[in-house]
Amino acid sequence: MHTCRGLSEERLVAADKDVVGEYKAFMKICFGCQNRYESQGWSCPQCHFAPALASDGNPLFAPYLAEQNEGFPTTRYNEESGNFWFRARNRLIIWALRKYFPAMKNFFEVGCGTGYVLSGIRKAFPSVKLYGAEIYSEALTVAARNVNGAEMLQMDATRIPYEGEFDVIGAFDVLEHIKEDELVLKQIHQALRGKASGVILTVPQHMSLWSVADEYACHVRRYSRAELASKLTNSGFHIIAMTSFVSSLLPLMYLSRLKAKSLKDYDPTGEFQIPFILNRALEAILIAEQTAIRAGVSLPVGGSLLAIAAVE
Numbered sequence: 031m032h033t034c035r036g037l038s039e040e041r042l043v044a045a046d047k048d049v050v051g052e053y054k055a056f057m058k059i060c061f062g063c064q065n066r067y068e069s070q071g072w073s074c075p076q077c078h079f080a081p082a083l084a085s086d087g088n089p090l091f092a093p094y095l096a097e098q099n100e101g102f103p104t105t106r107y108n109e110e111s112g113n114f115w116f117r118a119r120n121r122l123i124i125w126a127l128r129k130y131f132p133a134m135k136n137f138f139e140v141g142c143g144t145g146y147v148l149s150g151i152r153k154a155f156p157s158v159k160l161y162g163a164e165i166y167s168e169a170l171t172v173a174a175r176n177v178n179g180a181e182m183l184q185m186d187a188t189r190i191p192y193e194g195e196f197d198v199i200g201a202f203d204v205l206e207h208i209k210e211d212e213l214v215l216k217q218i219h220q221a222l223r224g225k226a227s228g229v230i231l232t233v234p235q236h237m238s239l240w241s242v243a244d245e246y247a248c249h250v251r252r253y254s255r256a257e258l259a260s261k262l263t264n265s266g267f268h269i270i271a272m273t274s275f276v277s278s279l280l281p282l283m284y285l286s287r288l289k290a291k292s293l294k295d296y297d298p299t300g301e302f303q304i305p306f307i308l309n310r311a312l313e314a315i316l317i318a319e320q321t322a323i324r325a326g327v328s329l330p331v332g333g334s335l336l337a338i339a340a341v342e
């Protein structure tokens with residue numbers, strides 16, 4: 031039986047409790063007493079609260095979610111690294127980081143899965159300090175193996191235990207899974223260092239493309255450009271760049287989404303079982319499309335949206 035994970039009552043309660051505070055540089059937030067503190071570790075100097083640790087040593091900030099999420103597909107790293115869509119998205123993300131945040135010293139990925147994006151960033155930015163977060167603690171164990179020297183934490187994206195800490199935060203195809211997406215953006219804003227720091231996002235575009243694939247993936251929505259822009263602005267960001275991508279495959283996406291009408295007919299393995307030649311051809315198409323994006327074209331329609339925004 032297919033169930034959507036991570037949308038629990040506990041999560042909503044946890045989200046409600048949090049208050050977005052004032053900026054103080056380089057801070058961790060204590061979930062015990064809301065104190066802000068500066069430390070290598072996660073023990074609050076005021077109330078001595080410290081998060082529980084997973085068996086691999088990663089701190090657990092939302093253990094009520096980690097426990098519900100057994101069975102994360104830990105083979106995802108290999109599937110993503112061989113798939114045209116993930117490979118092309120990595121290329122676009124790394125290009126955007128080089129162009130918009132060339133001086134970043136640290137980078138935090140919210141919803142890092144098994145670490146495929148972070149491993150690409152590690153290769154492109156060998157000296158940047160990397161952090162990754164997931165609600166699925168099993169995925170983090172795999173991510174830690176795939177990304178050298180990254181710090182991993184289990185948490186809920188609606189409750190981020192940092193304030194004023196990061197140069198850049200990324201969330202790649204994460205917001206569409208979360209009902210309180212604006213709360214996540216506000217938490218990301220709070221965790222950024224301030225002026226010159228920013229966020230990089232990818233989300234699926236166009237509700238008209240909604241299909242059982244979205245249901246299966248537990249999406250809450252696909253975004254319009256206007257919706258993503260207004261949610262970023264409401265959360266204190268100023269938009270630097272926004273473009274669609276996977277635009278050239280839009281006709282194919284419409285066709286493939288007509289095929290499966292119900293969750294019962296949907297074969298989720300199809301996403302990764304693409305014949306080798308076709309996989310390569312689709313990747314070449316997406317790389318060609320990125321030439322336009324690199325040249326400064328903002329594509330109006332596509333399977334996904336890329337947004338880069340800075341703290342105001």
Ligand SMILES: [Zn+2]
Pocket residue numbers: 060061062063064065074075076077078079
């Ligand atoms: Zn405390």
